[in-house]
Amino acid sequence: MAVSRVRGAALMGALASFGFLSPWIxxxxxxxxxxxxxxxxxxxxxxxxVFPAMTLLLGLKEDRPEAQRSPxxxxxxxxxxxxxxxxxxxxxxxxxxxxxAQKGPLVVFIDSFWPAAANWQARVDAVDQVLLExxxxxxxxxxxxxxxxxxxPFSAAGLWREKLAAxxxxxxxxxxxxxxxxSLPKGEFLWLSDGIARDGRAEILxxxxxxGTVTILEPNSAIYGLPPAQMTxxxxxxxxxxxxxxPAKTLxxxxxxxxxxxxxxxxxxxxxIFAAGADQAEITxxxxxxxxxxISWFELPDAKSAGGVTLVGEALTRRRVAxxxxxxxxxxxxxxxxxFLRAALEPSAEIIEALQIDDVLRASPHVIILPxxxxxxxxxxRALAKWVANGGLLLRFAGPxxxxxxxxxxxxxAQGGFAREDVLLPVRLRAGGRVxxxxxxxxxxxxxxxxxxxxxxxxxxxPSDVTVARQVLAEPDPDLAARTLAELADGTPLVTRKLLxxxxxxxxxxxxxxxxxxxxxxxxxxxxxxxxxxxxxGGAGQATNGEVIVAEGGRSDRPxxxxxxxxxxxxxxxxxxxxxxxxxxxxxxxxxxxxxxxxVPPGVYQDETRQAVVxxxxxxxxxxxxxxxxxxxxxxxQTDRLRDLSGPVLSLGLTLLLIDVVAxxxxxxxxxxxxAAQTSGMIVALALVMPLILPSMGNAQExxxxxxxxxxxxxxxxxxxxxxxxxxxxxxxxxxLQGLSDxxxxxxxxxxxxxxxxxxxxxxxxxxxxxxxxxxxxxxQPSSAAYxxxxxxxxxxxxxxxxxxxxxxxxxxxxxxxxxxxxxxxGLPPLDPVPxxxxxxxxxxxxxxxxxRHVGPVWAEAAPPGAxxxxxxxxxxxxxxxxxxxxxxxDWAGAWAVRPDGAPLLPVGRGRAGxxxxxxxxxxxxxxxxxxxxxxxxxDQVHIPALLQRLGQ
Numbered sequence: 001m002a003v004s005r006v007r008g009a010a011l012m013g014a015l016a017s018f019g020f021l022s023p024w025i026x027x028x029x030x031x032x033x034x035x036x037x038x039x040x041x042x043x044x045x046x047x048x049x050v051f052p053a054m055t056l057l058l059g060l061k062e063d064r065p066e067a068q069r070s071p072x073x074x075x076x077x078x079x080x081x082x083x084x085x086x087x088x089x090x091x092x093x094x095x096x097x098x099x100x101a102q103k104g105p106l107v108v109f110i111d112s113f114w115p116a117a118a119n120w121q122a123r124v125d126a127v128d129q130v131l132l133e134x135x136x137x138x139x140x141x142x143x144x145x146x147x148x149x150x151x152x153p154f155s156a157a158g159l160w161r162e163k164l165a166a167x168x169x170x171x172x173x174x175x176x177x178x179x180x181x182x183s184l185p186k187g188e189f190l191w192l193s194d195g196i197a198r199d200g201r202a203e204i205l206x207x208x209x210x211x212g213t214v215t216i217l218e219p220n221s222a223i224y225g226l227p228p229a230q231m232t233x234x235x236x237x238x239x240x241x242x243x244x245x246x247p248a249k250t251l252x253x254x255x256x257x258x259x260x261x262x263x264x265x266x267x268x269x270x271x272x273i274f275a276a277g278a279d280q281a282e283i284t285x286x287x288x289x290x291x292x293x294x295i296s297w298f299e300l301p302d303a304k305s306a307g308g309v310t311l312v313g314e315a316l317t318r319r320r321v322a323x324x325x326x327x328x329x330x331x332x333x334x335x336x337x338x339x340f341l342r343a344a345l346e347p348s349a350e351i352i353e354a355l356q357i358d359d360v361l362r363a364s365p366h367v368i369i370l371p372x373x374x375x376x377x378x379x380x381x382r383a384l385a386k387w388v389a390n391g392g393l394l395l396r397f398a399g400p401x402x403x404x405x406x407x408x409x410x411x412x413x414a415q416g417g418f419a420r421e422d423v424l425l426p427v428r429l430r431a432g433g434r435v436x437x438x439x440x441x442x443x444x445x446x447x448x449x450x451x452x453x454x455x456x457x458x459x460x461x462x463p464s465d466v467t468v469a470r471q472v473l474a475e476p477d478p479d480l481a482a483r484t485l486a487e488l489a490d491g492t493p494l495v496t497r498k499l500l501x502x503x504x505x506x507x508x509x510x511x512x513x514x515x516x517x518x519x520x521x522x523x524x525x526x527x528x529x530x531x532x533x534x535x536x537x538g539g540a541g542q543a544t545n546g547e548v549i550v551a552e553g554g555r556s557d558r559p560x561x562x563x564x565x566x567x568x569x570x571x572x573x574x575x576x577x578x579x580x581x582x583x584x585x586x587x588x589x590x591x592x593x594x595x596x597x598x599x600v601p602p603g604v605y606q607d608e609t610r611q612a613v614v615x616x617x618x619x620x621x622x623x624x625x626x627x628x629x630x631x632x633x634x635x636x637x638q639t640d641r642l643r644d645l646s647g648p649v650l651s652l653g654l655t656l657l658l659i660d661v662v663a664x665x666x667x668x669x670x671x672x673x674x675x676a677a678q679t680s681g682m683i684v685a686l687a688l689v690m691p692l693i694l695p696s697m698g699n700a701q702e703x704x705x706x707x708x709x710x711x712x713x714x715x716x717x718x719x720x721x722x723x724x725x726x727x728x729x730x731x732x733x734x735x736x737l738q739g740l741s742d743x744x745x746x747x748x749x750x751x752x753x754x755x756x757x758x759x760x761x762x763x764x765x766x767x768x769x770x771x772x773x774x775x776x777x778x779x780x781q782p783s784s785a786a787y788x789x790x791x792x793x794x795x796x797x798x799x800x801x802x803x804x805x806x807x808x809x810x811x812x813x814x815x816x817x818x819x820x821x822x823x824x825x826x827g828l829p830p831l832d833p834v835p836x837x838x839x840x841x842x843x844x845x846x847x848x849x850x851x852x853r854h855v856g857p858v859w860a861e862a863a864p865p866g867a868x869x870x871x872x873x874x875x876x877x878x879x880x881x882x883x884x885x886x887x888x889x890x891d892w893a894g895a896w897a898v899r900p901d902g903a904p905l906l907p908v909g910r911g912r913a914g915x916x917x918x919x920x921x922x923x924x925x926x927x928x929x930x931x932x933x934x935x936x937x938x939x940d941q942v943h944i945p946a947l948l949q950r951l952g953q
Contacts, residue, residue: 071667077660084653091136092645104187104212105140105154106130109204111194112145113173114306114616115223115243115623117570123192124164126217126636130190131157131164143167144184147598149177151184169570171306172596172616176200186211193218193634196243197624205629218626218634224251224300225307225617230530232347236285238298238310240272243623249274252301253283257294261795262827264788267295279623299572306602306616307623309572313604313613319533321345322352322365324373337371337397337512340520344529361387367533368392371512372399376424385423389501394424395532396505397512398472406431406472426483426498426507428475445469446488448519455485456531456593457495459620463522468494470516471509486528495528499586502607506532531593531619562588566824567603568616573784576824577603579817594618716753717744717933720768721893723757724779730757733774735905736893740925742902747926748844750933760786765793769932774893775804775822777814787825794826794884799932804889807854819887828885832862840883843931845923852890852921853908859887882932895921 108127110116116123127143134141134157141157147170178200189208195218208214223243230237240251255268268291272281287295300308323338338353345351349367354360357380360368368384373396376384388394396402406429422428445467451457474480474493485506486495497506510517519525564581566574583600591600595618602616628634719741721733737755744750758765760782765771771793782790794800802823804815834840834850838860841847850858861883895918897905908918 074660074663074667077656077663081653081656081660084649084656088646088650088653092649105142105185106134106157107184107187107189107208108141108143108160108192109181109189110143110145110167110192111196112147112167112169113194113196114169114171114570115173115194115196117169117171117305117572118223118303119219119221120169120571122219124167127192128161128164131161135161142184144181145169146176146181147172147174149180151180170598171568171570171602172598173198173307174597176204178203182207184208184211188212189214191216193626195219195223195626197626201626205632214632216628216632216634217636219636222246222249223305223307223623224303225621225623226253226298226300226303226310227617227621228310228615228619229298229312230348230619234286236287236292238270238272238283238285240274240281240283240300241617241623242274242279243625245277245279246274248276251281251303253298254301255285255295255298257296258791258827259294261791262829263791263795264784264825264827267291272300297574303572305572306568306570309568309574310615310617311568311574311602311604311613313611319349319367320352320363320365321349321367321369321533322354322360322363324354324357324360324368324370337399339513340525341369341371341512341529344520344526345533348530349533357383366393367395369395369397371397372401374401374405381424385500388424388503388505391502393503393532394500394505396425396507398507398509398516399511399513400515402429403472423500424505426496426505427477427480427493430473430475446490446492448494449487449489449491451486454590454594457486457528458594459618459622460524460527460531463524466517466519466522466524468510468517468519470511474509499589502585504589562605562607562612564601564603565606567601574604575781576821580820588612588614595621717750717929718753718768719755719770719772719929720758720765721755721772721774723759724774724776726776726778729774729776732897732905733757733772733893735897735899737772737896739896739898739905740922740929742898743896743922744926744929748930750929760790765789765798766796769798770929771798771800772893773800773802773822775802775815775819777818779818779822781821784825790826797882797932798884799882799928800885801892801928802885802887803852803892804887805854805891805894806889807856807891815889823885823887826885830862831859831885831887834858834860834886835863840886840927840931843927843934845927847920847923847927849920850888850890850924851895851917852888852892852924853894853906853917854890855917856889858890861885886928890921892921892925896925 108130110123110127131141131143139157140154141160142152142154143160143163144151145167173196175198181200181204189212191205191208191214193216205214225241225243227239227241238253240253242249251272251274253270253272254266256264257267258264259267268285268287270283270285272283274281295312297309297311299310302308323341342351352360352363352365354363357376361383368387384394447464447467448462450462451460468488471488471492471494474496480493480496483496483498484493485497487493493509495506495508497504510519512520514520562583562585564577564583567577568574583605587597587600588605591597591614592612596602596614596616600614602614605612605614719737721730721737723730734755734757741752741755744752756768758768758771790800802819804819806813806815836848840850840860849855894906895908899905904918908914908921909916
C-alpha cells in the first residue's frame with residue numbers, strides 16, 4: 001500500500017509539471033469518439049475480373065458488397081495522430097511556473113548596458129520564459145531596455161518573444177533615464193538586473209512599488225572591469241575591478257597588438273590576483289618601448305564585455321610637455337612654479353624646457369604650460385594660437401605677474417565696457433585678484449567643491465586639507481558656467497577651459513606653487529595634471545557657440561572631422577564600423593575626458609592626422625554592486641526552466657499521419673504486398689528522423705556543397721577564390737580561375753589543378769599561392785578567427801587579389817565601403833598605384849596596364865622609402881618579397897571566365913579591341929601567378945653584372 005501511494009504521488013507530480021498555453025483547444029479531444037465511429041468503415045478494395053466475352057457474364061451471381069471493418073490498430077493510430085495535433089496546437093509546456101495570477105500588463109525591464117553582455121544569452125532565455133508564461137495567460141507585455149529611452153507600445157507576449165533574438169546590449173553605461181521609465185503604466189514589473197549600482201535605480205524602484213508587484217531577477221555571476229591603463233615612470237599600471245568582493249581570484253590580462261609579421265595576437269600576458277575580500281587587483285608591466293607601442297588594447301579574456309577591454313590609443317606614449325620660461329635659479333627652485341610642475345610631470349611625461357616659443361613649437365609638444373606668464377609678443381601669440389587650433393593643449397597658471405598684468409589693464413574700459421577677451425585665455429579676468437584679508441576677501445581660505453559629472457576631474461577624491469587663499473577672478477559671462485571645469489565651495493571658478501579650433505586653452509586660477517594654494521602639495525594636483533595630459537590625446541574641440549575660435553587675424557580653419565572607424569561591441573570585440581560614422585567634435589572631447597555614451601560609443605576615432613579612443617570604463621569609474629531594499633530579494637535560477645513542447649508533439653502527430661498513409665495503402669491493396677513492407681518501412685523511418693534531418697539540412701545549406709581537398713591542393717598549384725555567399729558571383733569566380741588555369745597550362749610550365757572556393761571560417765589557406773576575393777556588398781564580415789588565419793596567410797607570403805568589379809570608380813559605393821570594412825582588420829601595409837617598374841609588369845609578359853572587363857587603377861604595396869634604380873638598370877629594387885595584396889575593380893574573373901567548352905563566358909569590349917583586352921587580362925593573371933610563385937627574381941637580376949665581375953676576378 002505504501003509503495004502504491006508513493007507511485008501515485010510521483011505520477012501526480014509528473015502530471016503537475018505539464019501545462020498548456022491555449023488549454024481551450026483541448027476541447028477538440030471530445031470529438032475522438034466520433035472519429036472512432038467514422039473511421040471504422042473502409043470501402044473494400046475493387047476486385048479485378050477478366051472478361052473474355054460478354055456471354056460469360058450471364059448467370060453470374062452478384063455478391064452483395066459489405067464494408068470491411070478497419071483494423072483496430074489503424075483506428076488507434078489515427079486517433080493518436082489527431083490527439084497529438086490537438087495537444088500540439090494547445091501549446092503544451094513543461095514545468096509551468098506557479099505564480100500569482102496577474103490581471104494587468106507585464107513590464108519587463110532589462111539592464112542592457114555592457115555589464116550584461118557576458119551572460120546576455122542567459123538573460124534573453126530568462127525573459128523568454130517569462131514571456132512564454134505571459135503568453136500562456138494571454139497577457140499584454142512590453143520589453144524595455146535601459147539604454148533606450150523610447151518605450152514601445154504594449155503588444156502580445158508572443159510577439160515580443162519573436163523580437164528577443166534581435167536584441168543586443170549597448171557597449172556603454174549610463175544612469176537610468178528616470179523620467180521615461182517612471183511613466184510606464186501599472187502592472188507587474190519584472191526587472192532583469194545586471195547587479196551594478198547606477199543613478200536612478202532607487203527612483204524607478206519606488207515608483208514601481210506603488211503600481212504593482214516588483215520581481216528582481218539578478219544573475220550571481222561576477223562582473224569585471226578594466227579602466228584605462230596609466231603610464232608612471234615608464235611602467236604601465238593596470239587596475240582590474242570586480243563588482244562583488246569575494247574569494248581570492250586570478251584573472252588573465254592580455255595586451256593585444258600586431259607582431260612584426262602583421263599578425264594580431266597577444267603580445268604580453270600577466271595575471272591579476274584578487275585577494276580575498278578585495279574588489280581591485282593592480283599589476284605593473286615594464287615593457288620595452290618598441291613592444292609597448294605595438295599594443296592596441298588590453299583585455300580580460302574571461303570578462304567577455306566591453307568593460308573588460310581598454311583601448312590604449314596614445315595613452316602608452318609619454319606625452320611631451322613644454323615648460324615656457326623655466327626657472328634655472330637653484331636658490332629659488334623650491335619657490336618656483338616649475339619645481340612643482342616638474343615633480344608632478346616627470347614620472348609620466350617627457351619635459352621640454354625652453355625660453356622661446358619658436359624653440360618649443362619645433363619640438364612638437366603635446367602640451368605647453370605657461371606658469372604665470374602674463375603676456376606674449378604678438379608673433380608668439382599668433383604662432384601659439386595656430387598651434388592650439390591644430391590640436392594642441394595650452395595650460396596656463398595664474399600668479400602675481402598675471403594678476404598684476406590684469407590690474408594694469410584696468411579690467412574695464414574707460415566707458416565701463418569690459419576689456420576684450422584674450423585669445424589665449426579661456427575667460428576674461430578681473431583686475432587684481434582675490435585674497436584672504438583683502439578686497440573681495442574670504443573670511444577664511446576656501447575649499448574645493450565636488451567635481452561635476454561633465455568635468456575631466458570627475459571621480460577624483462578631494463582632500464579636506466586642500467585650500468585656496470588667493471585666486472584670479474573671472475568676469476561674469478554667459479559662457480562662464482560651460483567653461484568651468486572646477487570651482488571652489490563658493491562657486492567661483494578654479495579651472496576654466498575654452499575650445500580653440502581643434503585644441504583647448506585651460507587656465508588654473510591659482511599659482512603653480514604653494515603661495516596661493518595648498519593644491520600643489522597634494523596628490524590631487526598630480527591626478528588633475530594626468531587627466532589634462534590624457535585629454536590632449538584626442539583633443540578635438542569646438543566652441544560652445546558652434547563657431548571656431550581663432551586668434552585675431554589668424555586663419556579660420558574648420559574643426560577636424562572625426563569619424564568612428566572601429567567600434568567596440570558590448571561583448572568586447574573591436575569591429576569595423578560600416579559605414580564610417582562622423583562624430584561631433586565637442587561630443588568626442590567630452591567622451592574622451594569623461595565616458596562613452598550613445599552619441600559617442602566606445603571605439604577608435606580618427607581625423608586626417610590623429611587618433612582618439614573612447615573606452616566603456618573611464619578613469620575614475622568604480623564598479624559597485626547594486627543594493628536592494630530588505631523587502632526585495634533578487635531571484636535567479638530557483639525554478640525549473642519552462643520548456644515549450646509544441647514542436648515535438650506536432651512532429652509526433654505528423655509522423656503518425658505519415659505512418660497512417662502507408663498503412664492505408666497497404667491494407668487496401670494499392671501497394672504490392674511484397675513491396676509494401678519495404679516502402680512503409682522507408683517512409684516510417686523517414687518520418688521518425690525528419691525532425692533531426694531538417695535542422696541539419698538547414699545548416700548544410702550555409703556550407704559549401706563539397707569539402708575542399710586540402711591534400712590534393714597542396715600537391716599541385718591550385719588557385720582559390722573566397723566564397724562570398726553569392727552563388728552567381730562564386731560561380732563566376734570559379735569559371736574565371738578555370739580560364740586562368742587553362743591559360744597557365746597552355747602557355748607556361750605551371751600545370752595547375754582545378755580551382756577551388758574556400759570558406760575563410762573553416763578551410764586552411766596556406767596551400768594556395770593566391771586568393772581571388774571578389775567583393776559583394778552583401779557578404780558577411782569574417783570572424784576574428786578568420787582574420788587571424790588571413791594574417792598568417794599573408795605573413796607566410798600569400799597574396800590576396802581584391803576585386804570590387806566597379807572599374808575602380810566606385811568611390812563611396814557599396815562595394816568600395818565593403819572593401820574598406822573587409823580589408824580594415826587585416827592591417828595592410830601602405831598602398832600605392834602599381835608603378836611602371838614593379839616586378840609584376842615583367843614577371844612573364846611585359847605589361848603597362850592590368851585590365852579585366854574594365855580598365856582602372858590597380859594598387860599594391862608601396863615601395864620602401866629611398867628605393868632607387870642603380871645606374872644602368874631601368875627598374876628599382878622595390879623589395880625582396882611578394883606584395884601581400886593587390887586591389888582593383890577591373891572584374892578580372894569576368895574577363896578570364898570560360899564555359900565548359902573553353903569559349904569565353906562574358907563579353908569584353910567590342911570586336912578586336914575586346915579580344916585584345918581579354919588577352920591582356922589573361923597576361924596580367926599569368927604575370928600575377930608567376931610573381932607569387934617566383935618572387936622578385938626579376939629584380940635580383942640587377943646583381944648579375946656585379947656577380948659576373950667578381951667571378952671574373
